[in-house]
Amino acid sequence: MKILYLLWECCGNSEMIQAMRVAGHDVAALQTSQDGLLSPEIADKVKKAAGENGCDIVYGFNYFPHVAEAAKDLGIGYYAWVYDNPCVQLYSYTVTYPTNHIFVFDSDTYLKFHSEGINTIDFLPMAADPDRVEQLCREARPGYEADISFVGSLYNERHDFYHRMIDKGLPDRTYGYIRGIIEAQKHIYGMDLSEHLLTDEILEDLHAALPLGPSAGSVITTRTLFSQYVIDRQVTVEERHHILTALGAVFGERYRVDLYTHDASAAFAGVTNHGPADQFREAPLIFNRSRIDLNISLRSIVNGIPLRCFEIMGAGGFLLTSYAGDMLRFFNDGEHFVSFESTDDMLGKCAYYLEHEDEREAIARAGLAAIRENHTYYHRVLEMFD
Known part of the structure; x- marks a missing residue:
């Protein structure tokens, strides 16, 4: 099969292209960008490139409606593997095109669309x-060794949606209601409370302070926008800050606790902030050479396994992750990885596995073996094009 590959700056490109070629497919790349894929002009570029290269399908990470339009017009399949959650582009009427083959990594997202009768979206882990x-x-120089590492965003950019809304002002009752949801969500995994608890009256107050709404052609609801892009994000901000603060306080004097994040100015006592890590060249070394690799999932991911978990296990790292229901569909907790359901639970498990090296190393080896057996990009190519 001849595949037109939408090549833009995102994770997994080289791995996916190699897997496609090993599986016997021909790949022609269309170099573009995320902004380019969001532009209507991409449709003509896709049509031209697909025609010139005699392509049977179009493939790319994440979903882009203008690409779906082009594939429909050409009568060829558009295969989109979505690793962002939330991905606002999924809430487009174009997802119903029969030429679409869209894959999402969170079973909760899949079930939401499936319950609406949309059969062009399937579940596929990363x-x-x-x-x-x-x-x-083998080839890299020494470095990146740590006892506990966290690689990820703190989502604390200035003028984020939540603080823009708060700075504008909310009625006391509405502010208290939102804070109640946020505090409750910190203690609950496997369910997005705000999707169920944001009433029409509360949404009116939120929208008055932050006029967030769907773009042209989108069918996303105001409730989903505020839930996923405002509330869930703020829960993640506060949870990650709380966990890093606790790690530094409990382990900072005795152990090396490392943070790699885009905000190089973020400071937590007992934690060394190294700034951002190159996802392709540095992050795998961090995962491989840290005794404990921490994953704290973005709270808009309800059950899904974030790409970060696969990257850690695939690097031979010991994965300690916040609860993700889909993990239990493919791996065994305590055998391939370890999960936590609260900050105290996380601290206790860090302490245990720092003191029980043999158990920690056995779990890391088992996790890597499970990835090799069933969860490589080659496996996903076979599943995707089956």
């Missing part, structure tokens, strides 16, 4: 490339 990481680790 993947890893342990062979590439193994070679990288």
